[in-house]
Amino acid sequence: MNITIVAGARPNFMKIAPIIDAIKIKQQEGFNLNYRLVHTGQHYDKNLSDTFFVELNIPFPDVNLEVKSGTQAQQTGAIMVGFEKELEKNPTDLVMVVGDVTSTMACTIVAKKAGIKVAHVEAGIRSGDMQMPEEINRIVTDSLTDYFFTTSNYANENLANLGVAKDKVFFVGNVMIDTLRKNETRLKQPSIWTDLKLKTKAYMVMTLHRPSNVDEELQLKKLITQIVNLGKDYPIIFPVHPRTKKILEGLDLNFNNLHYISPLGYLEFNYLVKHSFAVLTDSGGITEETTVMNIPCITLRNNTERRETCEIGTNILVGNNSEKIRDAIKMLLSKSWKQGQIPELWDGNAAHRIANHLIEIYQL
Incomplete structure (x- = not known):
């Protein structure tokens, strides 16, 4: 099974890093689970240097579409054109998108029009604020997604209210916390x-x-x-x-x-x-x-x-x-701040749960 994983900005790489680690473990266990990492280049960030990838042990992208900055429409269009060419050159069984940046939405649309299934990591989260471009990205992405990997029960409830079938929703926890735990x-x-x-x-x-x-x-x-x-x-x-x-x-x-x-x-x-x-x-x-x-x-x-x-x-x-x-x-x-607790499944193992669900879904 081949998975194309999409990252569009610096935080996206921190989210996909533990997922790729989990995929590599499954490969060592003999599962036919392969990935290709695509950086859309949506955010040009000088901090996305070799040092950044080495420091956090994040895999280097297989390709950078080098979209860079522009208006919302310009960027969305450029990502879609670039990603369509990428999928034509490198066919895949599944496109995995993370978070809520423009690349998340744009690559989801391209994948679905190409007849490729989409998995969304951090699916179902909502602010209710339509002035946020990210909120629009979340809504569009989740309206097309096939497999929803969620961070919380609130996200699960949001998806249920949208009529998403329960067997398509997988409560796995928070991959950003995987990265935090690994580097603490x-x-x-x-x-x-x-x-x-x-x-x-x-x-x-x-x-x-x-x-x-x-x-x-x-x-x-x-x-x-x-x-x-x-x-x-x-x-x-x-x-x-x-x-x-x-x-x-x-x-x-x-x-x-x-x-x-x-x-x-x-x-x-x-x-x-x-x-x-x-x-x-x-x-x-x-x-x-x-x-x-x-x-x-x-x-x-x-x-x-x-x-x-x-x-x-x-x-x-x-x-x-x-x-x-x-x-x-x-x-x-006054030192009277509320005592917080760690949300359910924010334990550093979200990516392993994602890999396990992929294996179950595709019966590898």
């Missing part, structure tokens, strides 16, 4: 630790990149100013996304406890998160990692596709509402 003992102290004389549980980490937070200068200034003033007793480490950096350059935001740094690699960033007092973010993936590492997390969004991080884990949604931000930071500083 390898997390690396960044140079900023020594430079700023940081101490465990005595600083906060902040990340911002969503348009609702960073595109409007006054909103961004107000948000950062409030957070920095409320958390004045703690250094706030802010790895700045390139998108956000351009906007920040025009603002006068200089505070003694706010430290801008360049984006970090996976091992260094998660070292900072693991040893922090708290994290403030508008990222979805970080909320999963903070939940597993039992780090308080304030999410600067009004909604989330990862409900379990709020209802089970350490995450609280505040959007950019001043009162909610104030109350959340007040709760942090």
